[in-house]
Amino acid sequence: MQGQTTLLQYEAPWPVHCLDWSKSSNVGQRPRSAFRLGVASLIEGYNNRIAVVGLQDERVLVEDDYTDYPDFVTLCDTGHGYPATSLQWQPTSVNPWGQGSPSTELLAATGDALRVYEYNSDAPIAGSNYQSKVQNQSAGAPLTNFSWNEKGPHLIVTSSIDTTCTVWNIETSTAVTQLIAHDREVYDVAWLPGSTDIFVSVGADGSLRAFDLRSLEHSTILYETPAPKHPPPPSASPSTSARPPTSPLLRIGFNPSDSNYMSTFHMDGNDIQILDMRSPGQPVMELRGHQGQINAFGWGSAEQPLLATAGDDCQVLLWDLAGFNTTTQGASPRSASSRLNSPRPDAKKRIVTEPVMAYTASSQITNLAWSPQIPGMAMHTGHSTATGEWLAIVSGKTIKALKV
Numbered sequence: 073m074q075g076q077t078t079l080l081q082y083e084a085p086w087p088v089h090c091l092d093w094s095k096s097s098n099v100g101q102r103p104r105s106a107f108r109l110g111v112a113s114l115i116e117g118y119n120n121r122i123a124v125v126g127l128q129d130e131r132v133l134v135e136d137d138y139t140d141y142p143d144f145v146t147l148c149d150t151g152h153g154y155p156a157t158s159l160q161w162q163p164t165s166v167n168p169w170g171q172g173s174p175s176t177e178l179l180a181a182t183g184d185a186l187r188v189y190e191y192n193s194d195a196p197i198a199g200s201n202y203q204s205k206v207q208n209q210s211a212g213a214p215l216t217n218f219s220w221n222e223k224g225p226h227l228i229v230t231s232s233i234d235t236t237c238t239v240w241n242i243e244t245s246t247a248v249t250q251l252i253a254h255d256r257e258v259y260d261v262a263w264l265p266g267s268t269d270i271f272v273s274v275g276a277d278g279s280l281r282a283f284d285l286r287s288l289e290h291s292t293i294l295y296e297t298p299a300p301k302h303p304p305p306p307s308a309s310p311s312t313s314a315r316p317p318t319s320p321l322l323r324i325g326f327n328p329s330d331s332n333y334m335s336t337f338h339m340d341g342n343d344i345q346i347l348d349m350r351s352p353g354q355p356v357m358e359l360r361g362h363q364g365q366i367n368a369f370g371w372g373s374a375e376q377p378l379l380a381t382a383g384d385d386c387q388v389l390l391w392d393l394a395g396f397n398t399t400t401q402g403a404s405p406r407s408a409s410s411r412l413n414s415p416r417p418d419a420k421k422r423i424v425t426e427p428v429m430a431y432t433a434s435s436q437i438t439n440l441a442w443s444p445q446i447p448g449m450a451m452h453t454g455h456s457t458a459t460g461e462w463l464a465i466v467s468g469k470t471i472k473a474l475k476v
Contacts, residue, residue, distance in 0.1 A: 076457050077133055078475040080107070082125055082144035088466045089114035090159045093443040096177055104130050106446040108147070109464060110179050111471065112156035122156060122181060123149035124191055125471075134455035144471070150189070156181040157215060163222040180242075182215035186230055188242050217260045224268040231258035237273055239285065251288055253281060260323045265331040274336055278318030280347065294352040295345075297321060297338060327379075327393070328371055335379060337366045344369060344381055346393065357396060357422045361389045361430075368439045372461050378428070378476070380463055382437035388465055389427035390476070396422060431465075431474060439466040443473075 094108040104127035113120045125144045127133070132143040162178040179189045213234035221227040226243040237258055239248040253261075256276035264270040269285045278297035297318040319338040327333040333356075334347045342365060346357035364384030372378045376394040443462040450456040464473045 076455070076475075080127075080132060080143040080462075080473040082109075082111075082142065082471040082473075084111060084113070084123070084125075084469045084471065086113040086115050086121065087469055088112070088439070088471060089155050090157070090439055091441050091464060091466060091471065092160045092179075093441045093462070093464060094161050094177065095163055095444055096161070104133075106443070107144075107462075107473070109144070109441070109471065109473075110159050110161060112152065112159045112181060114155045118153045120152045120155045120183075121149050122152045122159065122179075122189070123147075124179070130449065130451055131453065133449070133457045134451065134453065143473075148191075152181060152183065152187075154183045154214075156183045158182045158217045160218070160220050162225055163220050164225060178242075180218065180220065180228060182218045182230055184214055185212065186215060186218065186228065186240060216258060219262045219271065221263045221268055223266055227263075227268060229261050229263065229271050231261040231273055231275070233257040235275075237261055237271070237283070239271075249285065249288065251283065253283065253291070254279065256320075259320065262324050262326055262334075265326050265328055272324055272334065274321035274324045276320040278320055278338075280321060280324060280334070280336060282349070292352070294334075294349060295321075295336070295347050295355070296353075323369060325369060325371055327377065328373065329375060329377055333393075335369055335371070337369065337381075340365050342366060342383070344379070344391075355421055357393065357424060359389075359391055359424050359427075361391075361425060361427050362387060364436070367437060370440050370442050370463075372442045372463075372476070373444050374461060380440055380442065382440050382465060384436045386433045386436055386467075388431045388433070388437060388440065388463065388474075390429040390463075391424065392428045393424070396424065429476075433465060433467050433472065435467045437465050437467055440464060 089112050091109050091111045107127040109125050111125055112122045124147045126147045128142055128145045159181045177191045179191050181187050213232045215230045215232050218228050218230040226241055228240045228242055230238050235252050235254050235256060235258060236250050237253040238250040241248050253273050254275040254277050258273050258275040261271055261273040270282060272280060272282045274280050279293055280295040282292040282294055299318055321336050322339055324334055324336050332349050335344055337344050342362045344359040345355040348356045362383045362385050366381055366383040369379060369381045379391045379393060380388055382388045441464045445461060448457050448459040461476045462473045463476050464471055
């Protein structure tokens, strides 16, 4: 086999805040169409941008004499006012709007509102702006994150600093339901894979909670961060919540191949907690390998997905947790339609300190995104590339795509 590249790079014109790898490879029907990223800027003020970037040419996928031109180029971009807090492509090639050509893809972003854009084969982006019908203040409270439902791609759930989560139907541009989810800001939210009813959220109150749209009278607290050993003295003006301060949880994500398992991390934390929905209250696993605070994680899309974690220590660590799920091997993942209390034998928390792979960047890594499985391609130069996943990482204005 002739040489293949394992690293692609893009230099953005501005600091990059969030990014996502396109889930579809059918736009334009070119092999390089699989290498498309949505990228959002982090600029102070109201002049931020969202761009779609793609490969300059298939030839950059092989090690050759193409070093004098960039791997990625900007295909199109549009203004976004305040910085986007999250940016995601639609989960499948289905266009939930039911209009436009099959090559149209949707790209959503949260910030001061939820916005959904149509992307159509490198043409300029036409935007649609959804505003909460429940909150008719000028803009509503800022949104921190969102989760796009894979089973029902017309459903998006957003999280907000005003303690609420809102489920949107993007086909009808309406809020299906809005609920007070936490005592303080909500930082992240995720649908249970395979379900259009159950989602989980984490926030500044240090709790992980599960909600079922079929019974919204109550939520299930799956995990709460331990209270600090030396809490600060009570303030002169106590808050309405009597709960002592705890460490906020910043992100939540499901293992796509076994939705019993979720990953999360604490603000300023160096460790990743792995939780099991069947045994709430205590992590079943803790991943310890970072020397600085963790900023991002993501699960891959392989049959046995790797978990990538990245942080201020300039490191990306890849963890293979398939061998640790011994208590559930052979058992089918809990069905999405069941309730949240299927029993599981109690297990001691495992500490995992050995990632299967590590990559060191030149500066702090602030975000990352996995590609779907990208088929290998043969080129007219006689080179070929291998099938597999790529991992895009962000450091300042630089995005690096690493072949895993």
